[in-house]
Amino acid sequence: MPADSGSIAKVDLDHRGRSWYVDKAVGGLVFVGGVSAIVFVMGIFVFISREGFGFVFGTLDIGEFLTSIEWRPTSENNPRYGALALIAGTAAVTGLAMLVAVPFSLGAAIFIAEFATGRTREGLKVLVELLAAIPSVVWGFIGLSIMSPLIIDTFDQPVGVGVLNSGVILGLMAAPIMTTIAEDALKAVPDSYREAAEAMGATRWQVVWQVVLPAGRNGLVAALLLGVGRGFGETMAVLMASGHAINIPTSPFDSVRALTATIAAELGDAPRGSEHYQALFTLGIFLFVITFLINLAADFAVRRGAPRG
Amino acid sequence: MFQATALNERNRRVEFLFRVLFGLMTVLLVAPVLIILALLIREGGPAVSFDFLFTPPSDQGRQGGILFPLVGTIWLVVVALLASVPIGVAAAIYLSEYAPDNLLTRLINLAIINLAGVPSIVHALFGVGAFVVFFRFGISILAASLTLAIMTLPVVIVSTREALQAVPMAFREACWNMGATRWETIRRVVLPNAISGILTGVILEVSRSAGETAPIMFTGAVTFLPFLPAGVLEPTMAMSLHLFTISNSVPNMPDEIKFGTALVLISMVLLMNAASIAFRMYLRGKKKW
Numbered sequence: 291m292p293a294d295s296g297s298i299a300k301v302d303l304d305h306r307g308r309s310w311y312v313d314k315a316v317g318g319l320v321f322v323g324g325v326s327a328i329v330f331v332m333g334i335f336v337f338i339s340r341e342g343f344g345f346v347f348g349t350l351d352i353g354e355f356l357t358s359i360e361w362r363p364t365s366e367n368n369p370r371y372g373a374l375a376l377i378a379g380t381a382a383v384t385g386l387a388m389l390v391a392v393p394f395s396l397g398a399a400i401f402i403a404e405f406a407t408g409r410t411r412e413g414l415k416v417l418v419e420l421l422a423a424i425p426s427v428v429w430g431f432i433g434l435s436i437m438s439p440l441i442i443d444t445f446d447q448p449v450g451v452g453v454l455n456s457g458v459i460l461g462l463m464a465a466p467i468m469t470t471i472a473e474d475a476l477k478a479v480p481d482s483y484r485e486a487a488e489a490m491g492a493t494r495w496q497v498v499w500q501v502v503l504p505a506g507r508n509g510l511v512a513a514l515l516l517g518v519g520r521g522f523g524e525t526m527a528v529l530m531a532s533g534h535a536i537n538i539p540t541s542p543f544d545s546v547r548a549l550t551a552t553i554a555a556e557l558g559d560a561p562r563g564s565e566h567y568q569a570l571f572t573l574g575i576f577l578f579v580i581t582f583l584i585n586l587a588a589d590f591a592v593r594r595g596a597p598r599g
Numbered sequence: 600m601f602q603a604t605a606l607n608e609r610n611r612r613v614e615f616l617f618r619v620l621f622g623l624m625t626v627l628l629v630a631p632v633l634i635i636l637a638l639l640i641r642e643g644g645p646a647v648s649f650d651f652l653f654t655p656p657s658d659q660g661r662q663g664g665i666l667f668p669l670v671g672t673i674w675l676v677v678v679a680l681l682a683s684v685p686i687g688v689a690a691a692i693y694l695s696e697y698a699p700d701n702l703l704t705r706l707i708n709l710a711i712i713n714l715a716g717v718p719s720i721v722h723a724l725f726g727v728g729a730f731v732v733f734f735r736f737g738i739s740i741l742a743a744s745l746t747l748a749i750m751t752l753p754v755v756i757v758s759t760r761e762a763l764q765a766v767p768m769a770f771r772e773a774c775w776n777m778g779a780t781r782w783e784t785i786r787r788v789v790l791p792n793a794i795s796g797i798l799t800g801v802i803l804e805v806s807r808s809a810g811e812t813a814p815i816m817f818t819g820a821v822t823f824l825p826f827l828p829a830g831v832l833e834p835t836m837a838m839s840l841h842l843f844t845i846s847n848s849v850p851n852m853p854d855e856i857k858f859g860t861a862l863v864l865i866s867m868v869l870l871m872n873a874a875s876i877a878f879r880m881y882l883r884g885k886k887k888w
Binding site for chain 1: 627687690709783840880
């Protein structure tokens with residue numbers, strides 16, 4: 291840097307040239323990009339609340355919402371907003387889906403992470419990733435056109451859509467995602483753990499059962515939670531395969547209606563700003579809060595449990 | 600000589616048993632889907648032809664092809680990409696190159712997980728509340744694409760961040776030592792080395808957005824339109840919603856058309872996904888560091 295001749299050289303350390311300003315500008319820009327994720331999540335809450343809160347704090351009877359099975363939003367003189375049957379429907383379908391998905395995805399994750407090697411392993415991982423990509427509307431279509439006739443024939447039922455159909459479809463949908471997350475959790479267990487156990491003479495199964503599974507436990511819990519969240523929030527497949535009748539299910543063949551499916555089916559017919567419209571946004575707020583809590587719990591499980599090696 | 604004891608034998612049997620059990624579970628996880636795919640191809644394959652792809656649907660979809668929904672889906676995906684790729688890449692650059700390990704970064708990561716975890720129908724409600732009503736875009740491609748963009752943002756962010764973090768730290772340090780600023784380093788060194796990884800993420804996002812139904816069904820996609828959209832402020836048909844409509848709400852729908860539509864949709868999504876995976880593997884094989 292030029293300095294006055296004769297005096298002590300004053301080095302200009304603060305050379306804020308063009309590149310310095312460009313650097314700062316870009317830094318600000320990408321910061322905005324990063325923070326936008328937070329803004330969007332808050333935006334989701336704000337905008338669905340904007341449409342729904344008037345109803346939540348006005349007409350809605352929270353007790354009725356949680357305990358009544360009467361969902362009659364279009365009734366002219368006596369509309370009812372009881373979500374219990376919808377909650378039960380969602381719970382039944384998600385529960386059955388987890389019964390299907392948990393054992394299989396855990397088994398597959400263990401096989402891929404601990405037993406399979408080389409090409410088998412890579413091939414299975416790709417296949418699982420592709421399965422996770424099948425769109426939900428295609429799953430719904432499979433439920434309607436392939437599963438439903440199958441259930442009618444096999445179990446001699448009058449209708450093929452219901453808890454069983456949508457539960458199995460949802461289980462098949464959730465399993466690849468849960469497999470991927472569970473496999474990641476198992477892979478995150480340091481190899482030194484396995485080597486130590488093998489050096490003691492443990493067989494591979496003993497390593498898996500007594501070392502890897504306990505060490506990866508929290509990641510597996512996260513996989514389960516995210517699977518539940520996925521099942522809970524799935525819309526199109528459940529709408530198409532559940533039968534969509536308001537009902538507390540008593541048998542696996544019963545037709546039920548899920549929270550998500552109710553919004554999808556009714557929002558198109560609810561006049562903007564009407565009580566019905568606001569009630570559907572209220573269901574949305576409910577769904578948002580529940581899935582937010584599930585994700586929070588899953589994040590917590592991952593954070594707590596990340597094994598160190 | 601080593602003589603296997605009874606305990607060794609038992610361990611070996613137990614191990615074999617579990618290997619077979621877990622292998623079987625993996626097969627059972629994959630098998631139904633492969634069977635379903637085969638069924639879709641068998642039932643829908645004959646319907647898919649050049650004419651099917653390039654004829655607009657008529658008589659509520661009972662006749663004709665799927666041209667309008669196909670073009671509509673391309674509209675929706677392209678506009679969604681234009682919105683989400685810049686934001687997603689910026690967010691990933693921030694998280695990978697700038698973000699300190701503090702509360703804000705944790706919150707951003709949590710927000711990304713939540714954006715991915717919020718049910719698609721809640722994204723739809725948000726799209727209605729924000730874009731259709733508040734910003735007055737109406738039922739339009741713009742509103743639907745922005746909803747899709749926000750929903751699929753985590754896909755771009757996560758894959759871009761991974762691509763950026765795969766660039767070795769030594770590359771950056773070498774560049775900084777030459778006196779380059781942070782941004783100069785990112786532009787000249789980090790991004791060129793990560794660009795193909797970012798591209799795999801973008802392909803993945805295309806595949807995700809093409810298949811989504813719930814977020815577009817009240818924001819921009821309509822069940823039937825006799826013409827193509829002329830701009831982003833008009834509604835459009837879409838493949839996913841079209842499949843839903845013809846399989847759920849139109850009576851006397853020929854099976855062939857339903858299966859054909861499902862086959863085209865699933866092929867689009869899976870082919871793009873497979874392309875993204877293949878590209879990723881090719882890059883991994885090519886990597887020199």
